[in-house]
Amino acid sequence: MVRTSMDNAKGKRCNSCCGDFTDKLLNLCRCYRKNKDLSNELEESLIDDDHQHTQNEYNKPTIQSLKYDEERLETEIKKLQNRIEEEQVERQTLFSEKEGLIHELEELRTRLSAVISAQVTDSNPNIADLSDKNRPTQLAERYSELYDNQWTECYDGLTNILKWEDKESMKWILGLFINIFQTCEEKASKDLEQLRKILKEFQSGTTETLKTLKDKRKKSSMVPKDQITAKLDGRFAENKQAIDIAENFINESVELCWLMAVQDPPVYVDTSVNTHGQPLDTNHYKYYTQKGELVDYVVWPVLFLTIEGPLLSKGIAQGLVEERQSEENQTMIKDSGEDTPESTKL
Known part of the structure; x- marks a missing residue:
C-alpha cells in the first residue's frame, strides 16, 4: 500500500500521512521512511537469524564428537593418575634411599668412632671403661677380699686340720696362688696369639676387630676352670688333702686370675x-x-x-x-x- 501510494503520489496526498507532496518530497514522507526502515530491519534480522542458525548448526557438537572428547579426557585422566602413581613410587624410592644413606652414615660414624676408640684404648690401661664391672680397680678390691676371706679360711684349715706350721702353710698357699696366676696368664696369652693368627688368615686382623674380641673376652663370664685346675692337680697331686681344704680359695683364685689375665693389658701379679x-x-x-x-x-x-x-x-x-x-x-x-x-x- 505504501508503495502504491508512492507510485501515485505525484500531485496527490499520502494516504498514510498528512498533506500533498511532490516527487521531490516523496522521500521525505514519514510513512515511507518508517516502513522502509522497518523493512530493512526485518530483512537484516532475517539475514542475521539465518547466519546465526547456520553458525549454530555448524557449531552444534555431534554425539560422536562428544564421545571422542570423553574418551580423550578419560585417557588424559588415566595418564595423570599413572604419572601420580609413578611419582609416588619414585618418592617412596627416594625416601628409602635417603633412609638407607642415613643408616649407612650412622654406621660409618659408629665404625669411625670405634676405630678411633680402639686405636686410643687398645692396650692403654690409663683409659678405664667405667661400665665394666671387671675393670682393674674392681679386680683389686676382689684381690684384697680374696686374702681376707678365702686365704684365711685355707690357712686355718692347713694349720688346724693338717697341723702344718704357720710359715709352711703361708708358703704353700702363696705357691698355689702364683701357679694359678701363671697358668691363667699363659693360657690367655696363647689364646690371644691364636686369635691374631686366625684374623690374619682371614685378612681381617684390624685393630678394631681385635680390640672388639678382646673386650668381649674380658667381659665374658666364661672361665676355663677345668683347663687351669687340671694343671694344678698335676703340680700339687701329693697334697690331695690340702687341695680339698683349699677348694674355695682355688675357685675364687682361678676366676680372679683369669679376669686379670684377660685385661688389656693384663693386670700383673x-x-x-x-x-x-x-x-x-x-x-x-x-x-x-x-x-x-x-x-x-x-x-x-x-x-x-x-x-x-x-x-x-x-x-x-x-x-x-x-x-x-x-x-x-x-x-x-x-x-x-x-x-x-x-x-x-x-
Whole structure:
C-alpha cells in the first residue's frame, strides 16, 4: 500500500500521512521512511537469524564428537593418575634411599668412632671403661677380699686340720696362688696369639676387630676352670688333702686370675717372691705380724695395673731384723779386732 501510494503520489496526498507532496518530497514522507526502515530491519534480522542458525548448526557438537572428547579426557585422566602413581613410587624410592644413606652414615660414624676408640684404648690401661664391672680397680678390691676371706679360711684349715706350721702353710698357699696366676696368664696369652693368627688368615686382623674380641673376652663370664685346675692337680697331686681344704680359695683364685689375665693389658701379679733377706719396701708391702727392714718371707704378692704400671694393691710380707743386726754385730767385732767364737775355738 505504501508503495502504491508512492507510485501515485505525484500531485496527490499520502494516504498514510498528512498533506500533498511532490516527487521531490516523496522521500521525505514519514510513512515511507518508517516502513522502509522497518523493512530493512526485518530483512537484516532475517539475514542475521539465518547466519546465526547456520553458525549454530555448524557449531552444534555431534554425539560422536562428544564421545571422542570423553574418551580423550578419560585417557588424559588415566595418564595423570599413572604419572601420580609413578611419582609416588619414585618418592617412596627416594625416601628409602635417603633412609638407607642415613643408616649407612650412622654406621660409618659408629665404625669411625670405634676405630678411633680402639686405636686410643687398645692396650692403654690409663683409659678405664667405667661400665665394666671387671675393670682393674674392681679386680683389686676382689684381690684384697680374696686374702681376707678365702686365704684365711685355707690357712686355718692347713694349720688346724693338717697341723702344718704357720710359715709352711703361708708358703704353700702363696705357691698355689702364683701357679694359678701363671697358668691363667699363659693360657690367655696363647689364646690371644691364636686369635691374631686366625684374623690374619682371614685378612681381617684390624685393630678394631681385635680390640672388639678382646673386650668381649674380658667381659665374658666364661672361665676355663677345668683347663687351669687340671694343671694344678698335676703340680700339687701329693697334697690331695690340702687341695680339698683349699677348694674355695682355688675357685675364687682361678676366676680372679683369669679376669686379670684377660685385661688389656693384663693386670700383673709380682711373682718374684723369693726375697728373703732383701730390703722390705713399705711402698709395696704391708707387715704381716713382724716389722723389719728386711723380708723374711712374702705372705701375699703385690698387684700392679700392668707389668710396669702403678700399684693396685700392696702385698703382705713378714719383716726380719735379726739377720741385719747379726751382720752389723759381726762387722763391728771384726773392726774392733775381737775374737769371734769360731776364732776362739781355733
